[in-house]
Amino acid sequence: xxxxxxxxxSLLSLFxxxxxxxxxxxxxxxxxxxxxGEGAYFVISVVDAxxxxxxxxxxxxxxxxxxxxxxAFWQHLRANELLTDERFYPLxxxxxxxxxxxxxxxxxxxxxxxxxxxxxxxxxxxxxxxDKGYHTEDVALDLNQTALGKNHQGSxxxxxxxxxxxxx
Amino acid sequence: xxxxxxxxxxxxxxxxxxxxxxxxxxxxxxxGLEAAWDTTRPQAISLNEISLGEAKQKIEAQFxxxxxxxxxxxxxxxxxxxxxxxxxxxxVDPKDGRILGxxxxxxxxxxxxxxxxxxxxxxxTGRILMSFVSFLTVLLVFSGLFLMRNRMGSFLKLYTPxxxxxxxxxNHIILGRWFWPLVLIVGVTGTYLGLDRxxxxxxxxxxxxxxxxxxxxxxxxxxxxxELEKLVYPFGNAPEEQFDLILKDRTIRFQQVDLSLIQxxxxxxxxxxxxxxxxxxxxxxxxxxxxxxxxxxxxLIYFIFSGLKIAAKSSWALLRSTNKIQTTPLMILxxxxxxxxxxxxxxxxxxxxxxxxxxxxxxxxxxxxxxxxQMLIILTATYGDGEAPANASLFISQFNRxxxxxxxxxxxxxxxxxxxxxxxxxxxxxxxxxxxxxxxxSLMPLFKINKQEERxxxxxETLLLNAIQSKSPTIIxxxxxxxx
Numbered sequence: 001x002x003x004x005x006x007x008x009x010s011l012l013s014l015f016x017x018x019x020x021x022x023x024x025x026x027x028x029x030x031x032x033x034x035x036x037g038e039g040a041y042f043v044i045s046v047v048d049a050x051x052x053x054x055x056x057x058x059x060x061x062x063x064x065x066x067x068x069x070x071x072a073f074w075q076h077l078r079a080n081e082l083l084t085d086e087r088f089y090p091l092x093x094x095x096x097x098x099x100x101x102x103x104x105x106x107x108x109x110x111x112x113x114x115x116x117x118x119x120x121x122x123x124x125x126x127x128x129x130x131d132k133g134y135h136t137e138d139v140a141l142d143l144n145q146t147a148l149g150k151n152h153q154g155s156x157x158x159x160x161x162x163x164x165x166x167x168x
Numbered sequence: 169x170x171x172x173x174x175x176x177x178x179x180x181x182x183x184x185x186x187x188x189x190x191x192x193x194x195x196x197x198x199x200g201l202e203a204a205w206d207t208t209r210p211q212a213i214s215l216n217e218i219s220l221g222e223a224k225q226k227i228e229a230q231f232x233x234x235x236x237x238x239x240x241x242x243x244x245x246x247x248x249x250x251x252x253x254x255x256x257x258x259x260v261d262p263k264d265g266r267i268l269g270x271x272x273x274x275x276x277x278x279x280x281x282x283x284x285x286x287x288x289x290x291x292x293t294g295r296i297l298m299s300f301v302s303f304l305t306v307l308l309v310f311s312g313l314f315l316m317r318n319r320m321g322s323f324l325k326l327y328t329p330x331x332x333x334x335x336x337x338x339n340h341i342i343l344g345r346w347f348w349p350l351v352l353i354v355g356v357t358g359t360y361l362g363l364d365r366x367x368x369x370x371x372x373x374x375x376x377x378x379x380x381x382x383x384x385x386x387x388x389x390x391x392x393x394x395e396l397e398k399l400v401y402p403f404g405n406a407p408e409e410q411f412d413l414i415l416k417d418r419t420i421r422f423q424q425v426d427l428s429l430i431q432x433x434x435x436x437x438x439x440x441x442x443x444x445x446x447x448x449x450x451x452x453x454x455x456x457x458x459x460x461x462x463x464x465x466x467x468l469i470y471f472i473f474s475g476l477k478i479a480a481k482s483s484w485a486l487l488r489s490t491n492k493i494q495t496t497p498l499m500i501l502x503x504x505x506x507x508x509x510x511x512x513x514x515x516x517x518x519x520x521x522x523x524x525x526x527x528x529x530x531x532x533x534x535x536x537x538x539x540x541x542q543m544l545i546i547l548t549a550t551y552g553d554g555e556a557p558a559n560a561s562l563f564i565s566q567f568n569r570x571x572x573x574x575x576x577x578x579x580x581x582x583x584x585x586x587x588x589x590x591x592x593x594x595x596x597x598x599x600x601x602x603x604x605x606x607x608x609x610s611l612m613p614l615f616k617i618n619k620q621e622e623r624x625x626x627x628x629e630t631l632l633l634n635a636i637q638s639k640s641p642t643i644i645x646x647x648x649x650x651x652x
Contacts, residue, residue, distance in 0.1 A: 029403035037367055066291075105412070107235040107248075107403055109255050131292050131366075164404050 022114040026148060027164040030125075031105040032157055035132065039099025040157045041066050042127040043073045046116050046143060054121060057110050061099045069128035072136050101129075118144045127157045174318060175505075175558065178311035179479055185304040186472050188288075192301055193472075195285035196354070197465025202278050203451045204458035206242045218262050220396055220413075221388030226265030237399040241452045245393075246271060262393055292366070299362025305355035305468075309348050316345060321553035331585045333620050336474035337506065343467050350464040357449040364442055374418075374436045379429040386422050386429055391415070416443075478506070495538045496528050498636075503532045503548030503560025503594065508620055509583050513547045519629060525636070532560035532598075537570045543611070544576060545632065546598060549583040554590030556597075564601050572607045577639060579611040581628055585619050592616040611635050 032040060041061035046054045053076040061067070068074045076082070100106050112123075125139040135156030141147040145165075152161045182189075227247055228234055236248040237260075247260045247267075257271040287294030317323050319341070320330070326345055332338040363369065395415045402409035402424045410430060413420040417440075421430040451458030500517055504510035513529055520527050532548065551557045580602070582595025599614040612635045617624045 027403070036370075038365065105400060105403075107401065109250070162403055 023111040024114060024117070025109050025111050025166060027107060028110050029105060029107045029162045029164075030100075030158060031160045031162075032100055032102055033154070033159040035102040035129070035157060037102065037132050038130045039101040040127050040129045041070060041099060042125060042138070042157075043070055044110065045073065045124050045126070046112070046121050047124050048121050054116060055113060057112065057123075058108065060106075066128070066130060069130060069134055070126050071134060073126050112143070116143060123147075125154070125158060125161065127154075129157055132157075173558075174311050174314040178308065178315050179475075181304050181308050181311060182472065182475050182479075185301050185308065186476075188297060188301040189305065189468060190472055191288065192285060192298060192358075193465040193468035195281045195465075197462045197469075198281050199278070199285060200451055200458050200460075200462030200465060203242070203453075204455055204462065207453060207455040207458065218393045219389045220391040220393050220399070223262050223265065223393050224388060224399070226263075227260055228265075230260075230265045230267060235401050237396070239393065239396040239398075241447065241450075243453045286365075295362055295366055299359055299366065302355050302358030302362055305351060306359060309352045309355060312344055313348060316341060318552050329587070331587045331619065334478070334506070334508070336477040340471060340474040340478060343470060347464060347467045350460060351468065353448055354461065354464055357445040360445045361442075361449055364445075369438065372436050372438065374434040374439075376434075377432045379431060381423055381430060382426060382428045384429045385427050386413075386420060388427070495540060496526050497540050497542040498525055498527045499535065499541065499544055500527050500529050501532045501535050501544055501546045501548075501563075502529065503546075503557040503563065503598075505549055505551040505557035505559075509547050509549040509557070512581075512583070512620070512625060515625075516545065516547070516629065516632075519633075523633060532556075532563035533566070534559075535563070535566075537567075537572045537576075539573050541572065541576060542574060543636070544578045545581070546578065546595075547581045547583070548595050548598060550588075550590065550592055550594040554588075554593030556594045560594070564598065567601070567605075574607075576608050577611045578602050578608050579632060579635065580614045582614060582616045583620060584616065591618075611639055 028044075030042075039061070043056060043060070044058040045056045048054055051072075053073070056073075067077065121143045122140050123143045124137055126134075126136055127138040128134040133156070135154075138154045138156040138158045139152050139161050141150075141152055148163045148165060150163075154160065223245070224237065227237060231247065231249045231251045232253070234247060234249040236246075238246045238248070240246055245260045245262045246257055248257045249255070251258065251267055254270075259268040259271060260266065261268055283289055285298070287298060290297065313323075316326055320326055320328060330338060330341055332341070395417075397414040397416060398412075399414070400412040402411055405424075407423070407425065409424065411422050411424055411427075413422065417435050419433040419435070421432075422428060423430060447453065448457070449461075451461045498520070500513050500520075502510050502513035504513070517527050517529055527545075532546065535544075548560055549557050555561070556563070580595055580599040582592035582599075584592040584595070595614060595616065602608045603610060612631060615624075615628045615631070617628070
């Protein structure tokens with residue numbers, strides 16, 4: 001009886017943790033530089049101080065063929081067998097046209113788990129354009145309130161990134 | 169000579185391109201169907217009656233937040249933003265801004281086919297390959313057109329009725345003369361799009377007009393919705409954040425507070441060219457074009473299939489002429505453009521062998537008179553407007569330059585079609601030349617066969633065998649065992 005109760009409690013706590021995973025939703029605007037060529041593939045992830053991937057927040061580009069161009073991310077996918085992971089796929093931006101190319105910009109929401117915030121982690125923007133190159137850290141910023149309050153210049157295909165924090 | 173040149177070019181191009189062309193044509197046909205299917209969805213309505221301003225207002229009423237309004241090349245209105253607490257890209261009815269559905273991930277099948285069509289899954293290498301195949305397709309159209317001109321006599325007679333007993337060759341020509349404009353379009357635009365993707369062209373920047381903020385205002389109600397490509401909303405309320413309105417021919421930046429113009433950037437012509445190529449190549453947004461493109465894909469597959477069938481009969485045989493000519497007293501000469509006459513010549517050789525005569529086959533151009541030459545059986549077609557087939561065109565002039573040692577017996581068999589006014593014209597010319605030649609004696613009168621009629625041929629063959637035997641029963645003892 002006691003054991004059953006313990007199991008019940010632990011199950012309950014498991015569900016509640018899964019349900020209650022607290023996130024903050026911020027808005028992000030990404031402006032591309034005025035390059036010529038294909039649309040860019042990019043992935044936004046949270047990495048820790050040692051560059052380990054903690055969470056994938058957003059992937060743009062829906063043709064798997066080109067994921068391998070984002071080399072660091074691809075390695076992570078392969079190492080953790082995430083390419084076949086159902087949970088990974090809803091993250092892929094299914095917007096038609098999918099990628100954005102030179103000079104364009106896109107606005108989208110980012111849901112960041114609160115537990116990753118202010119822990120010395122970084123928000124990494126990885127970009128690749130076929131035959132134009134790859135940038136492991138086109139933009140990288142500390143994942144804290146101060147850094148999210150600023151604008152960030154990119155070093156590759158991204159010209160600028162701006163955030164809007166939730167009004168509270 | 170020229171006729172043979174075009175045939176060989178056409179054939180070699182086709183062989184080089186065929187494997188990739190089959191892939192491109194098949195996947196292209198499927199993608200054409202996808203584009204056609206897309207146009208039949210009910211969202212497609214006439215957008216020129218609605219203004220951008222109206223649509224914008226109605227859409228904003230339905231969404232909590234709008235980031236982007238896009239009219240894609242398939243004619244669908246897409247809104248990116250959040251509605252009912254869910255962020256994403258939505259199809260929207262332009263009349264009332266109602267959400268019709270969320271944009272789903274593109275079908276894996278069509279994505280697979282598209283990737284195959286564009287790059288064979290080989291990324292840049294594949295892009296280069298497919299662009300090259302497109303270019304070869306363009307060359308195929310031109311060599312094919314020249315080939316048709318040679319056959320029909322002139323470009324003006326391209327669409328006159330054709331008679332050809334060979335089913336596949338007839339259809340190859342008929343389909344060719346209807347589909348060449350479409351194949352050309354697909355080839356040219358495919359080459360252009362491929363090269364453009366590979367960054368082969370440099371775009372010049374469009375002209376920019378700058379405005380002072382607050383002076384001229386934009387009226388979105390004056391812009392018809394079908395002019396729209398994309399309207400990108402400002403990011404937040406800060407005054408330095410502006411609207412970017414991308415229209416078919418220009419990009420307009422304006423302020424969000426008073427809708428006053430900041431700058432207008434005109435689209436350079438190269439962008440227009442790119443757009444036109446894309447529409448022509450994909451058929452997106454046009455049911456008729458999309459279906460025509462699918463048909464073109466099917467036609468291309470048939471061209472390859474029938475082309476190989478035709479080539480099996482003629483081109484391989486006509487190309488393969490490097491082997492050394494062996495000479496026998498009795499020679500069979502052929503003048504063949506498409507391989508039919510060559511086929512009859514082979515048949516005759518077999519028959520003569522059965523009767524005990526050793527012979528050799530040689531094209532009329534490659535024939536030279538030898539000391540042992542005693543008898544010539546000449547089978548020739550007529551090509552185009554009463555002209556010689558490619559591999560017989562030099563025969564008359566070459567023959568007249570040589571001086572035979574012995575007397576030569578000859579017989580000419582002409583192939584042709586009575587539907588042409590110059591029926592068997594070239595056979596007549598050859599026969600006349602030989603008749604006037606001092607060293608040549610006619611074995612039997614010129615015989616003409618209409619449309620490769622089997623029975624006429626059988627009849628002629630019997631006459632020929634009799635003539636050979638009665639004319640020179642003793643001299644022409646070409647029995648095989650005596651020769652070897």
